[in-house]
Amino acid sequence: MKFMGHLVYGSNPFVPMSLFATIVPVITLGSVSKRWMIPGWGLGWLVTCDPSGLLRKDKIAESVNKLLVYSPFPPTLIQGAIPQILEKTTQDFFSKTINILRKNLDICYDKLKEIPCMMIPQKPEGAFFAMVKLNLLLLEDIKDDMEFCLKLAKEESLIILPGVTVGLKNWLRLTFAVEYSSLEDGLGRLKSFCQRHAKKYTLTGSTAVDQQIHVEH
Known part of the structure; x- marks a missing residue:
């Protein structure tokens, strides 16, 4: 599960999947690029919730740690900024972010309804x-x-991600996280x-015929 719980602004509350970890182990993924809205910052985390110990028993966590050895480290600039980001970011920052996204979503949703060839089946809530x-x-x-x-x-000169790249042919993935x-x-x-x-x-x-009759009369 990708951790997007902090970006929820619909009527339904966010329910973390870790609540169901007694049924099945849960692995939660998160990243700086999502949590702090910094695209391109390839630094994140992985958290396991495994009260029954299945992941440890099957050595899943151990395998993940071995894979990390082969992964390149984030750039020095990002590593240097992380302590400041973690220590100095207040809840007010996240609250303001959610308010901005909520307003942008409303604008985006209303404007897209004016375009006949596009449809949003359900208004996003996160x-x-x-x-x-x-x-x-x-x-x-x-x-x-x-x-x-x-x-x-x-x-x-407008870039939108085609849905086929995420497995949804003839869909579009449109972001509204902009000014x-x-x-x-x-x-x-x-x-x-x-x-x-x-x-x-x-x-x-019949429409053409009706118009022809109307003109003749």
Whole structure:
């Protein structure tokens, strides 16, 4: 389980999986890049909750420690900053972060509803990104989520992660952990891109006939 409990702002409370460790051992992962919102800082931790001792008995923890020997250490700059980050970060920092993310999510959710080819099945209640379903039937010249993201980057200089990279074809993973002005600008570019590539419908069938009769009369 990836530790994102501190980034919960929906109506449902966060329930740590460690509560169920008496049923099955739980391994929790966390990182500086998530907890402190510092992308690219490859430094994290792994915590085991194993009251029955199964992980120790099967030497799982021992195997993990052996793997760490082959992993490169984080850059010196990051190692030097960690003590200050841990000691001087107050709860106020996390509270403000959650408030900002909550407001950004509301903006993102409302703006995406204005784009017909996109849908968020459920409003996120945690983390800092939303999974968005892409309706390709409403787009003219885009075959999948990868092509959508490549054209978006080329035409609008806007980067969105295609869902296929995380196992969800024709979805998008859109982050809203940015400043309000950047988020608003990005969503505006996204809407313009979708409008530009939207299918152009022509009147057919009874609708065309009805209009012809109306004109003749």
